[in-house]
Amino acid sequence: MSDTPRVASPAPASPPEAACPLCGGDNACAMAAEGGAGECWCSAARIAPEALARLPEAERGLRCICARCAGTAPPDAPAR
Numbered sequence: 001m002s003d004t005p006r007v008a009s010p011a012p013a014s015p016p017e018a019a020c021p022l023c024g025g026d027n028a029c030a031m032a033a034e035g036g037a038g039e040c041w042c043s044a045a046r047i048a049p050e051a052l053a054r055l056p057e058a059e060r061g062l063r064c065i066c067a068r069c070a071g072t073a074p075p076d077a078p079a080r
Contacts, residue, residue, distance in 0.1 A: 020066035021059050029064040040064075045072045 017032040019025065030040035047070040055065060 017063070020069055021056065021063045022054055022065050022069040025066050025068065027064045027066040032064065041067060041072075042070070045070060047072065 018027060018029060020027040028041055042064065045067070047065075051065060051070045052060070054069070055063065
């Protein structure tokens with residue numbers, strides 16, 4: 001048996017990348033679905049700074065929140 005640590009292969013773009021880190025719902029991220037940033041709903045959205053501040057600091061710039069948590073969907077809209 002070797003003492004060399006094993007490196008895991010990158011996982012496909014599925015949860016957690018496709019899940020909103022705030023509510024766990026589908027974030028509908030085009031980049032997580034292997035699309036481009038310009039194709040994502042958030043590229044044209046105005047996301048409230050307060051919504052981004054709720055994202056854990058370690059996940060900022062790495063995880064996408066959903067439209068409901070971003071404040072761009074009605075508050076009673078179901079998580080996808």
